[in-house]
Amino acid sequence: MKTVLITGANRGLGLEFTRQYADAGWQVIACCRQPQEAQALNQLATDHKLIRVMSLDVTDHPQIKSLSAELRNTVIDVLIANAAVYGDRSSFGGIDYQAWRNTMETNVFSALKLAESFARHLALSEQGIFVAISSLMGSMADNGSGGSYLYRSSKAALNAVMKSLSYDFARQGTGVIIFHPGWVRTDMGGPNGLIDADESIAGMRQCIEQFELAQTACFIKYDGTPMPW
Numbered sequence: 558m559k560t561v562l563i564t565g566a567n568r569g570l571g572l573e574f575t576r577q578y579a580d581a582g583w584q585v586i587a588c589c590r591q592p593q594e595a596q597a598l599n600q601l602a603t604d605h606k607l608i609r610v611m612s613l614d615v616t617d618h619p620q621i622k623s624l625s626a627e628l629r630n631t632v633i634d635v636l637i638a639n640a641a642v643y644g645d646r647s648s649f650g651g652i653d654y655q656a657w658r659n660t661m662e663t664n665v666f667s668a669l670k671l672a673e674s675f676a677r678h679l680a681l682s683e684q685g686i687f688v689a690i691s692s693l694m695g696s697m698a699d700n701g702s703g704g705s706y707l708y709r710s711s712k713a714a715l716n717a718v719m720k721s722l723s724y725d726f727a728r729q730g731t732g733v734i735i736f737h738p739g740w741v742r743t744d745m746g747g748p749n750g751l752i753d754a755d756e757s758i759a760g761m762r763q764c765i766e767q768f769e770l771a772q773t774a775c776f777i778k779y780d781g782t783p784m785p786w
């Protein structure tokens with residue numbers, strides 16, 4: 558049986574990843590920062606014995622390390638760094654720099670800390686894959702409207718970090734995929750999104766399933782289309 562670890566599993570894309578992987582017979586380590594309040598996830602875990610709900614605030618590095626230690630004998634086939642915040646929506650002239658620091662902590666530093674802390678668990682897999690849920694908003698080439706300084710810069714930085722990580726991980730045979738999940742109707746994506754979470758997740762799961770190490774550090778949309786850097 559394969560195992561996936563997912564951050565931010567209590568709502569949005571993380572919850573749908575959890576649902577679909579559990580339906581497919583995977584063991585799911587579903588992490589969220591407030592398990593006692595994660596009603597939808599807890600309900601899913603009641604229905605699916607393959608889901609283990611675990612507490613993790615991705616900005617809390619000691620908590621990441623202790624989760625890694627607690628799972629020290631677990632082979633992790635796929636780790637999905639999904640948790641993120643949009644950050645402050647203020648514009649030029651009124652940037653909230655503390656909110657920017659928090660956005661970088663949540664969207665960027667956490668991903669590398671997870672990779673460092675779970676490298677061994679991924680190395681134990683026949684084909685370990687580290688998945689970063691990024692965004693087309695992190696693309697330089699695609700930025701035709703400006704604004705969204707916090708979110709755009711965090712996803713651009715995440716992409717740069719994942720590219721470097723792919724070289725370190727290649728030495729142990731672990732792959733890296735960077736996804737744009739599409740514009741999805743979630744709390745973050747809002748009601749005007751173009752697709753629902755089930756379509757986005759089904760597409761990303763298929764890309765993960767078909768992944769080969771030669772593709773490592775690919776920046777792709779949920780349907781496998783290459784995205785501009």
Ligand SMILES: NC(=O)c1ccc[n+]([C@@H]2O[C@H](COP(=O)([O-])OP(=O)(O)OC[C@H]3O[C@@H](n4cnc5c(N)ncnc54)[C@H](OP(=O)(O)O)[C@@H]3O)[C@@H](O)[C@H]2O)c1
Pocket residue numbers: 564565566567568569570571589590591613614615616638639640641642663690691692693737738739740741742743744745746747750
């Ligand atoms: N929806 C879109 O259109 C879209 C487009 C491009 C990229 N993305 C990316 O897709 C991913 C998922 O987005 P979404 O649409 O599902 O967003 P969402 O509905 O806002 O969910 C965000 C998730 O991240 C969690 N989270 C935030 N900060 C956390 C922290 N410090 N520790 C642990 N968990 C934390 C949230 O947990 P709480 O409930 O505790 O806050 C929640 O589970 C993100 O990386 C996002 O940037 C989304």
